[in-house]
Amino acid sequence: MIATRSFDRGPEQVRPVSFQRAYLKNAYGSCLVAFGDTRVLCAVSIDEAVPAWRKGSGSGWLTAEYSMLPASTAARSRRERNGAQGRTQEIQRLIGRSLRTVCDLSLLGEYNIMVDCDVIQADGGTRTAAVSGAWVALHDALTTWQQAGKLKANPLIGQVAAISVGVVSGRLLLDLDYYEDSRAEVDMNLVMTAAGEFVEVQGTGERMSFDRARLNSLLDVGSAGIREVLALQQQCLEVVG
16 A cells, blocks of 8 residues: 655645746757656757658648657666567557647648657656647647748647546545556556547556546546646746746
């Protein structure tokens, strides 16, 4: 049984969250996002060309790449030199889907947006932190691109964030750190828009099954946590650098 949680928080509390914008000099938009001790560096690049299958459509595209730096975990992670492995592919597809949900790519023109999310320190929830930080970086990149006269209208039409939730030692917990995640009986990742609509619900009974009532509780607690993250995203955009 877990007596206390990291950062002395309650079962339905999010870890301390921060978004540091314009972290990189050369990216159109970048953000160092922190969820507790998890740190993910998100950066957005824009190419004046789209994939071959998108040419002539008048619409752009957005894709994402995700990786963990070797020293981001307690035991060194090997670099994926021969291409992204299964977990990495799953996460970067999740990031891309989440961001495309809140973009009108017909307003982008035939440009290609690449979102890079690099985990520099991992303590659970790296994929949810990546989605949340990537949205901030994308917001800044598209604003910069529009101010440069490349866009008539901003393709970003919504806001999106993510959080983890689970059951650990019989307790429903929000925003799991690594210690909790590695012991979770039920593990779930949620992605939701500011309009309150789900983009992704990834839920697994790791050590136990769960009924509809438990599922509803997980969704309710996770939704409340995401609303908090959405508010923090907006707060960081209001800060004048």
